[in-house]
Amino acid sequence: MLNTSNYKQIVSTIMIVVVSNLGVFIISKSDAEINVSKGVFAGTMLAWTKSQSFLDEVYTFNVDGIGGRIESLIDLYAETQSQLSICISIEIVSFSSEDREDRSYCSEGKTIYSLTSDSGADVLSGREELKIGLKNMGHFSWYVANAKSVPFYQRGSISPLFILVLTLVEMLIISYLFAIARRTLEVSKDSPPVSSEQIKLLDLQQSRLANIGKIIDRNKRVFAINKDLLYAEYEHPYTNTIYTNGKKERLRCSLAELENSFSLDLVRLNRSTLVNSTLIREFGEIQTKKDKKSYLLVLQVKSKSVELEIGKQSETTLLKVFS
Template sequence: MKAIKNRLVIYSGIIIGLNLLLFGVTSTTVTPDKNINITRSIITAWVHTDSFLDRVYTYNIDGVSDSIATLINAYNADSIDAGMCISATIQNFNNRDQEHRTNCTTGATLTQLTSNAKELELVTGEIQLKVGAKSLGTVEYYISTKSTAPFYEQIRNKKGFITLNLVMNLLSVFLIYMLYRAELKKANKKVQADIKAAKNIFDSKLYEKDKNYEIAITELKAKHHDEIVQKELEVQKSLEQNHVEITDETRISILKKISNGNKKVFPINDEVIYISYYHPDAKIYSKSKDERSFRSSLSDIMTAFHVDFIHLNRKVMLNKAYIGNRNHVTLIESGKKLKVILKSKTGEEEVEVTNACRDAFIQLLANNNNLIEDKAAS
């Protein structure tokens, strides 16, 4: 699962990086698809209409501002991303009062346009407002022929942007989900393969008890008894070298500790099939005797006694001598989990082999050559 999380972090980083790259690439200037001369002509014609001049003549400042705003809104509606501002200075007929109004397209200001005039290739102009020979003010326009708005900002107010943005985000989430499913499926396949391998080893190697094969092995052992004994000694020596040496003093000390904590006599010998731990007691399950309980930890049992155990999980350990005995140990496949059925005189118990113990358990199955001989029964 840790590997899956790492991959998802990488995939998410790639998606975010691509979005940032797209934002950076599309932040360059673009030229609006608009003839600037047509725009200038429209502004000139607009401020010379009778309705606009009537508002100027009557010193209707709000009316003049509304008229300019209408022109600006029409420019905005034309989906042009370049900024534009129109500034009107109106004075009354007696030249005593004067008002100033400025209207700009969405996102633009007069200061922004004039301070970046070179970069925006700003086009400016001034129109005199006259009634007859009388000058009643001026109209100034500032039109940028380029826009520096990033691509995301340019399309923000366009139709369908919200839908497009939602679809893109959903696609990103879906992509991450599909990547997660793919990684999880890959991990599940590995677990299933491990379980299947253990099942195959268990069925095809450890529990093949064909009668003819058993007779052949028995005869072979009779003929080569000395050689087999020598090999068993070599294997035992190898196992002893792979374990930490435990002194007799240590064993005696732990035995005293266990004895002091229990009033009953208990057997720990080859009869024991497996031991389970339920705090603070350990329960012994054997071939010929009922379940017994005594107070001790599993680690103390493994250290104090000469029976060779292997952990199936944190609470259960199995006598290795019964690995090749189908009458007492049966491997089953349960979905993604590896389980064994342990049989004693008390009954049957289904035990899960945890991930921490699975590799050692499978390795023991693969290396076990005592496929026929029931060591625990001998």
């Protein structure tokens, strides 16, 4: 039989193990989610640099156009994926002259040197040579790292040596616990159930990459969306995207592909319309239709009113957004 002292030892050890495993789980889960976001970003860069629209801009030496799209992309990630730091550099040579442009774009407060020289950063990078025919038109490089890249044991005054010693002590306590408990308790040999979290994260990455690839392949002059997207309307086989400044782009993709590719908070207004729920409160209001049994979303786009019909299935969601 186990005495009171042994019971106290068992309880104390279980508490140590539970707390330690919980901390490892939280850190591992956060790292897994960040790695998925980094993988999606790398896939987006690779798809974009291979697209016809990007190569056309390289060929025509439209450095400002490429730079604007890069800045929009970095701003989008700053809004929706704040755990990542990004730097992108381009070197483009004019096809018809000796003109050359070197430019770098980074997340706020970052440079390529500071991002890549951080000893605690987990940097994912890539480089694509830009060739049209046999002529080398320059290169395109990107770097993406965890914004909070310092290992957890360095965030305080704890040293790695202390972590090692603590691990050894914990192992000794667990061994002692097993030596006491095996006399009266039956140790289960079953393996713990395998979590589906990693499978879900990989599926999410593959789904987003597939949708982004489809959108880029079908659109030769437009790079997807940015954080200023106000609403999108589907008109087969195109999706019209309307931005807060009144700009309108035409994408060859479905609403579902747009909805499931990017991290904007897009809400279905009806079967053919999506709205950005983070912006519609600033730019619109809900009004009752003449029959007083349904609603309209009235948006102000560059001093013009746009009326969008709210489907029955979306009324509750939209009313909650404006409540």
